[in-house]
Structures are given as C-alpha cells and as structure tokens.
Amino acid sequence: MRIRRCAVLYLEPREDTAFDLGELLQGGDGIRRVRRWLALAPHLGDEVEVDAAGRELLGALSPTQWIDPGTLDAEVAAALPRLIGLGLVVTDAAGHDALRQRDESLRAVHWHPLAATLHAFTRWSGVNTVRNSQDSGTETAVAMREVLGAPPVEAASVTAADDAVTLPRILPNDFDALLARRATCRNFDAQRRVPFEVFAQVLQRVFAAQAEVRVSDDLVFLKKNVPSGGGLHPMECYLIVQHAEGVAPGLYHYHATAHALEPLPVPDGRSWEGDGLRGFVMDMVAQQHWFADAHVLVILAPRFDRTFWKYRHHAKGYRVVAMEAGHLSQTLYLSATEAGLGAFITGAINEVQVEQAFGLDPIHQGALAICGFGWRAQAMETAELDPGGEVWRLAAEPGSA
CATH class of the missing domain: 3.40.109.10 (NADH Oxidase)
Structure with missing residues (x-):
C-alpha cells in the first residue's frame, strides 16, 4: 500500500464560544472558549476535526508523491489509520477506492484550491432562511436597521462635490x-x-x-x-x-x-x-x-x-x-x-x-x-x-x- 495527502486541504484554527455560568461566577467574562483545528478538504465537503498528531502527519505528506507508510516515523504514523478513514490521506489499496476516486475526481477538474474550498464549504443543507431572519430579528428593513445598525452609505463619493462632472440626463x-x-x-x-x-x-x-x-x-x-x-x-x-x-x-x-x-x-x-x-x-x-x-x-x-x-x-x-x-x-x-x-x-x-x-x-x-x-x-x-x-x-x- 502507498499513501499521499489529498489534493486540496486547508487547516483552520477555530474558536467555539458559549455562555458558561461557572466561568462568570469565578470572575471571568462568562464565555467558555474551545479551540479546535478543522481540516477543510473540498473532495469531502464536510469539516473534519484533527488533533496535533494528525496535523503533523498531514503537513509531512505530499499531495502528489506516493510513499510507503513504512517510511514514516512511528509516532507520526500513529495518526495514519484515522486520516485514511476520513479521506484526508488517500491510498492505492483496493479497500479505499471510493475516497481515492473522489480525490482524483477533484484533481481531474483542475480547480483552483481556494475556489474549490469556497464552493464546497458555502453550500447549504436544510437551511430555513425565513426562520433564521425571524430568530435574528431582521425580517424587515426597519428591523435590520435596528439590529445591525447603520449600513455603509448607499452611494459613495470619492472626491469633493465641486470636482464632480455633472452628466446630462438623456430622455428615456x-x-x-x-x-x-x-x-x-x-x-x-x-x-x-x-x-x-x-x-x-x-x-x-x-x-x-x-x-x-x-x-x-x-x-x-x-x-x-x-x-x-x-x-x-x-x-x-x-x-x-x-x-x-x-x-x-x-x-x-x-x-x-x-x-x-x-x-x-x-x-x-x-x-x-x-x-x-x-x-x-x-x-x-x-x-x-x-x-x-x-x-x-x-x-x-x-x-x-x-x-x-x-x-x-x-x-x-x-x-x-x-x-x-x-x-x-x-x-x-x-x-x-x-x-x-x-x-x-x-x-x-x-x-x-x-x-x-x-x-x-x-x-x-x-x-x-x-x-x-x-x-x-x-x-x-x-x-x-x-x-x-x-x-x-x-x-x-x-x-x-
């Protein structure tokens, strides 16, 4: 069996926050913060959390060169089975055909890596925009102004008014x-x-x-x-x-x-x-x-x-x-x-x-x-x-x- 990293992969350090009464009572700001690393691989379409060992291994592997996993340092290689199962590392073994073919499909289309990531991770599933507007209190224009504050000006000016060249209005x-x-x-x-x-x-x-x-x-x-x-x-x-x-x-x-x-x-x-x-x-x-x-x-x-x-x-x-x-x-x-x-x-x-x-x-x-x-x-x-x-x-x- 040979392995390589998937074609496109970005790692995002993310902080999740939630109210924590215990944190507040202990003199903190009442916010519990949890930091995670998320792997964003467009061929998967879903975020995948990875640990420190996984990050190290992903950084060590080439997305183009196949290698024998036996050449990896034993400590780093411990993360390999999970990454293969997730599809972040692909193999040429027969049992992993589906994930390998998915990765190869992405390679064959010649996506720009950032564009592929944008496209994959801005897709919605089961979203209810009406309920979201209701929950955020932004159903109407008046409500949006109250919740979001003043927006940027509707028509920007980049020079002094006296310097503007007024154009004629042509009859419609x-x-x-x-x-x-x-x-x-x-x-x-x-x-x-x-x-x-x-x-x-x-x-x-x-x-x-x-x-x-x-x-x-x-x-x-x-x-x-x-x-x-x-x-x-x-x-x-x-x-x-x-x-x-x-x-x-x-x-x-x-x-x-x-x-x-x-x-x-x-x-x-x-x-x-x-x-x-x-x-x-x-x-x-x-x-x-x-x-x-x-x-x-x-x-x-x-x-x-x-x-x-x-x-x-x-x-x-x-x-x-x-x-x-x-x-x-x-x-x-x-x-x-x-x-x-x-x-x-x-x-x-x-x-x-x-x-x-x-x-x-x-x-x-x-x-x-x-x-x-x-x-x-x-x-x-x-x-x-x-x-x-x-x-x-x-x-x-x-x-x-």
Whole structure:
C-alpha cells in the first residue's frame, strides 16, 4: 500500500464560544472558549476535526508523491489509520477506492484550491432562511436597521462635490421603460399558467445557443445572448416547471442546442401529488415562500470541468463562472419583463438538496443559484422594491400583469 495527502486541504484554527455560568461566577467574562483545528478538504465537503498528531502527519505528506507508510516515523504514523478513514490521506489499496476516486475526481477538474474550498464549504443543507431572519430579528428593513445598525452609505463619493462632472440626463426611450419595469417578483399568481409560446421564447432568449463555431470534432464554441468566460458557456439549466401550458409539472434539463426539455425522474421519496412539487421548491429555495409559486424555476448549474479545462487552477476561473450567473439572471429579468412576467434570482438555496435531487456532483457540476419567472400576482402580499411605482402601477391597470 502507498499513501499521499489529498489534493486540496486547508487547516483552520477555530474558536467555539458559549455562555458558561461557572466561568462568570469565578470572575471571568462568562464565555467558555474551545479551540479546535478543522481540516477543510473540498473532495469531502464536510469539516473534519484533527488533533496535533494528525496535523503533523498531514503537513509531512505530499499531495502528489506516493510513499510507503513504512517510511514514516512511528509516532507520526500513529495518526495514519484515522486520516485514511476520513479521506484526508488517500491510498492505492483496493479497500479505499471510493475516497481515492473522489480525490482524483477533484484533481481531474483542475480547480483552483481556494475556489474549490469556497464552493464546497458555502453550500447549504436544510437551511430555513425565513426562520433564521425571524430568530435574528431582521425580517424587515426597519428591523435590520435596528439590529445591525447603520449600513455603509448607499452611494459613495470619492472626491469633493465641486470636482464632480455633472452628466446630462438623456430622455428615456423604450429600453429605459423596460429597465424601469425590471423588479424582483416576490408575488406569483399560481392560478394562471404561462403560455407555451411565451415559456419557449423566454428559454430561447436567455439560455439557448444562437449559433455555434465548430473548431474540431470535439471542440465547439456556442454563441448565446450572454457573455461567458473564454466563450465556454458552462452553465447548464435544470428546470422545475409548475405552471406552464403544454409542459407537465416536474423536473427537466434544458438542452441549449436542441432547444428542448429533457424530463428527469422524480427524486426518491418525493411525489408531485397535491402540494408535493411546491413543497419540493420550498426546500430548494430554503423556505423562501415568496418564490414557491413561481411558474418556472431554473437551477443555474455550471459544469466547472468545462471552464477549468481552459482555466486550469486559475485564480479567476470560479469568478467568471459566478459572473455568468449574473449575466443570465439579468437577461432573464429583461426577457420576462418584456413578456409581461415577473422574475427573480436567489443565491439563498439548499445546494446539497438540489444536487441530490438533480443528480449533480458538486466537484464537476454544482448548483450556484436559482432564478425563475411567471405571472405576477394582482396583490402584493410580500414587499417588492418598486420605488418608481412602475410595476405595481401597471399591475393595477385592467388586463395588466
């Protein structure tokens, strides 16, 4: 058997604190502090506590060179069985295939180490954002101000007012009117269905390939209506369709070149009967009930291996992937607004549940955000930011949405 350290590993010294009455009664500040070392290895996705012997061994092993464990100092080697069991040290032994393959999979995608760690350890599982806001007393803007204090100024100035060059305000045109109506929708009308043609047009404008450049049999660049780092367009779109004409409620993958929906199976333990699909949506969007009735939701799930094929171990690779989600979101907002629909995007999602439901491996392809669109409700039950009154003034007019 040979061993080596896993490909990417960071060690974090962490201090956990808790109130301790005994500490207070003894004249202290009443805070009990426990210091631990946590190993952060992206191929595992879970924090692992390590002791001093484990830290020493991890620091002694190479992530690239295989060695015979018999060459290790006996005192240091005592920590080896636990680290192998955790997957922080990998072996070429047949009994440890799964953890070794997981580590090799991460190596093969060419992640930048910091980006891999960020992605792996900022994913949520089972988070309820509404309850968290309630518990922290930050449900409303007024409450946030009271709890958090004053935020940084809304528009920063970096020079004296007398030095500023005042620009002319240009008269608005139709595009400006469209931009003015672009506002995040938090009130959807679940009683209406999006027409099939409108549904298809929004997907075509936002996510479809408009043209392609074939360099070779296995190298093709797509032209879409959004920019993409290196022109690689790694973003795959997985849909949750709830209220669209001609499309059965359920899960789908959108094929960008075929402009087609590929039906996906119902995840184990789930049912779309009754409110089953809506409940599924609630779990995916971390209980943000204001998005639960959206007619169509789109999981933005980049294929990291496609971007990192070019940008190998690149410090900016993950950043350009995240930027692409923003480009797609704004294009969706404008396309939906032009069609008379509302749209949204949220990064507050339970990525782990999304990945499990859609069969995604976060090393190769992970959920980054969820956006969606549909008919806006006639009444505002959840506050929307529309200071110009463009959306809700129009929504109050007969026949508008």
